[in-house]
Amino acid sequence: MASRTRRSGPAPRARGGSRRRLPLRLLLPLLVLVALMAMLMLRGYVHSEILADHRVRPPAATDQVPEKIMNGGPVIDTRSGRTESLRVPDRRLVLTFDDGPDPVWTPKVLDVLRKHDAHAVFFVTGTMASRYPDLVRRMVAEGHEVGLHTFNHPDLSYQSKKRIDWELSQNQLAISGAAGIRTSLFRPPYSSFAGAMDNVSWPVTEYIGDRGYITVVNNTDSEDWRKPGVEEIIRKATPKGGKGAIVLMHDSGGDRHQTVEALDRMLPDLREQGYEFANLTEALDAPSAHSRVTGLEQWKGKAWIFLVQASEHLTDGLVVGLAIVGTLVIGRFVLMLVLSGLHARRVRRRGFSWGPPVTEPVSVLVPAYNEAKCIESTVRSLAASDHPIEVLVIDDGSSDGTARIVEAMGLPNVRVVRQLNAGKPAALNRGVANARYDLIVMMDGDTVFEPSTVRELVQPFGDPRVGAVAGNAKVGNKDTLIGAWQHIEYVMGFNLDRRMYDVLRCMPTIPGAVGAFRRSALERVGGMSDDTLAEDTDITMALHRDGWRVVYAENARAWTEAPETVQQLWSQRYRWSYGTMQAIWKHRRALVDKGASGRFGRVGLPLVSLFMVVAPLLAPLIDVFLVYGLVFGPTQKTIIAWLGVLAIQAVCAAYAFRLDRERMTHLISLPLQQILYRQLMYVVLLQSWITALTGGRLRWQKLRRTGVVGAPGGGPVPSQRSQSSGERRPVA
Known part of the structure; x- marks a missing residue:
């Protein structure tokens, strides 16, 4: 093409030395590019990979952890200065699922629970709840409880209080936008039994209690993240002697077909043994962990879910x-x-x-x-x-x-x-x-x-x-x-x-x-x-x-x-x-x-x-x-x-x-x-x-x-x- 250009007339000068504004033809491309990158960054942020809770931390001292916590149950309440430890009554089983919701495996888990008329607690991450809000809504609608598992699954034992607050608030924001509720249940990533508390994790548990949350660990680990086989998962998830238990399982973080199959087999078998499969608060005869959100908090949650969903659809289009x-x-x-x-x-x-x-x-x-x-x-x-x-x-x-x-x-x-x-x-x-x-x-x-x-x-x-x-x-x-x-x-x-x-x-x-x-x-x-x-x-x-x-x-x-x-x-x-x-x-x-x-x-x-x-x-x-x-x-x-x-x-x-x-x-x-x-x-x-x-x-x-x-x-x-x-x- 020709490389010469011509001027049809002098460009008008700004009156009175006024500041020149960025032309719309320049401003619009800039805004489009900024918005595009922002949506992609949001999409990438909520696609952080979640793995099963099996990180191994180096052992730490335990002298600062109260003995009744170390020897107590899997439910730890440190709200309002309390230091209480609760156990699940005998013949009651609280099934808990971490790291979801997952678009493939969470619906299968929910289908099995509905098939056997059982309830469970789902500890969801903010990233996954933001991406799949319909599954969180289904959990609540079908009578299950939802708990926080942080936004993007860091080990809180090594995070600042500011980061902990952010993880909790963003996780809560995602749940509020997805299901219109607020929950008081929390499970730390990479946690295990109450007896594994040490001088690093205990201060975090106390701080989380000060923020109004009950910490829920487990006392029965199915170890389904290892994929040991259906029979082994059932064996490890079954409590001994009719004891009550909080069972750790996963509905995300990889292929969970063994978990789904094990769940489908163990629920009727344990029910014949007299077990009940209830929510945590049902098992403890406590008030519900859910409360409805309204007003600005509700709209903030909905806006967050809308932006995440928009980024998902935009990325699909960009692909x-x-x-x-x-x-x-x-x-x-x-x-x-x-x-x-x-x-x-x-x-x-x-x-x-x-x-x-x-x-x-x-x-x-x-x-x-x-x-x-x-x-x-x-x-x-x-x-x-x-x-x-x-x-x-x-x-x-x-x-x-x-x-x-x-x-x-x-x-x-x-x-x-x-x-x-x-x-x-x-x-x-x-x-x-x-x-x-x-x-x-x-x-x-x-x-x-x-x-x-x-x-x-x-x-x-x-x-x-x-x-x-x-x-x-x-x-x-x-x-x-x-x-x-x-x-x-x-x-x-x-x-x-x-x-x-x-x-x-x-x-x-x-x-x-x-x-x-x-x-x-x-x-x-x-x-x-x-x-x-x-x-x-x-x-x-x-x-x-x-x-x-x-x-x-x-x-x-x-x-x-x-x-x-x-x-x-x-x-x-x-x-x-x-x-x-x-x-x-x-x-x-x-x-x-x-x-x-x-x-x-x-x-x-x-x-x-x-x-x-x-x-x-x-x-x-x-x-x-x-x-x-x-x-x-x-x-x-x-x-x-x-x-x-x-x-x-x-x-x-x-x-x-x-x-x-x-x-x-x-x-x-x-x-x-x-x-x-x-x-x-x-x-x-x-x-x-x-x-x-x-x-x-x-x-x-x-x-x-x-x-x-x-x-x-x-x-x-x-x-x-x-x-x-x-x-x-x-x-x-």
Whole structure:
């Protein structure tokens, strides 16, 4: 695309020196990205993996633990300064399940309990309760008790009081939002019997009692987390001599089919032995541990559950989007590699020609708006052309003496046409009207041609079906990091694409820096249009719809000055993205065009929409999930997957550089390009989408040029900084 932009008028200044506000088109992408990352972080946070309670702590002293606690029952009440220990009466069994709710195993456990008319206590974590609130509601609705098991399952013996308070409050918030209740029951993660209390865990138990909670451990461990077999689980879960017990089991943390089967068998067997399966408070003949929540506390809980559920659904959608973009990216890479190879073999084979050699003179149009720093190099490069040409510099109301510079050069076959500032499409149409010849080459005022560029560019017109030719635009100022990144993008993203689209006969864009047209083709489609900000894409699509072929000439090289600052690059790519969307929308009826002219609508327009608009918009998901995987895991698999994507891109880039006969050394910056440069392009495209959807209008803007790309003396002309003067000079 053309790299020059124009200003339609001065931007209004803020009145009275008022503070400039962030434009909506910038604010919305920023808010979208922040919200997206926040929802993913929330999703990752509530997906912390929960394992069974079998951590082994080093033994600690027990002299601070009261003897009646050490030798007492599994229910410990330290509320209001009390130090009480309670046991479950004989023939009463309190089944407790830790670490849930789990979407697979908790419903099976609940089904078995309902089948045998038994109640139990579920000590749920906040992370799981937030993700599966319907299961918590089912527990309460079916008469079971719910207790706290902290939010994300840390060992509280090694946490600060602030962290303990947070774990309790967040766990309570999740239960309140899920079932509308508050519970006074608590079980510490990694706890066991009361006799295992030590000087590290006892102060935590006292503190939790001060916060209003009853601590419930166990005195019968089924050890189902070991998966020892159904018979062994039943044996360990059965109390001796008809004693009452609090039995520890798990409904989450892994495969619990043995637990479910053991439960289904032991409940009727123990009931025949006279056991009752009650809630804890029922077994102790105590008031219910649940109380209803209302008002602000209830709404806070509901809001929390809503946000977590929204993050779950959003992530599910993003996973689908990631699959789509992965398919598109890999599909595009495969198409580029295969079809660009076919294109190269076709045009490079011995004896290939487009038709009779094209030797007729050509009119070269150079629209120029304040190009004083570049125009002399541009015109001199044309003067060195080995093909007969006339040069028309159309000065579009420049205020920096661009026209006078060209006139002072006094070169033959170079004319200056002046007009009031009307924009690039108008300048090009003015040039076409003043051109003497039927073949017309268009270029930018900041671009230089090699001596053979025009000759190579017009040879495809030997085929009368060809209406336009795209040249090989290259970055001249690639000695800076941002220039090197754009160099990779031009060689890989633009020129490899053009080879692919040439084979598919649906080239989407004739680059403004180097393109050629038949006058008759331009006249049939009405010339250059200012309906969009991508006049080069617009005219190319119009030519396809009129039935002309548009092809790519790989040897028609042009060296253009790419933006050298992030701000200028942003402005250019923002206009390109928005202009491409405008062109796609303008030519949307190509989808229903018939005959040869309908090929672009059937093939080209869908591919352009997928590869240039949809895929780039979804491509950030690769990097978003990279960050997500690095933070929440699995880290190793995430890094391998990302490196795999980078390897595929490196292969495509290396192949593109080989086809263009470029030095591979510039690919050293490819990984950094993928980390930094690509993110900028994502935000630009997102901003373009928002501008389009909100009906915003994007004004032309003039990019500042430095004139660093000089006229060639033959061959490529990338510029580099002079070691002695610090200035840039062309490489001969």
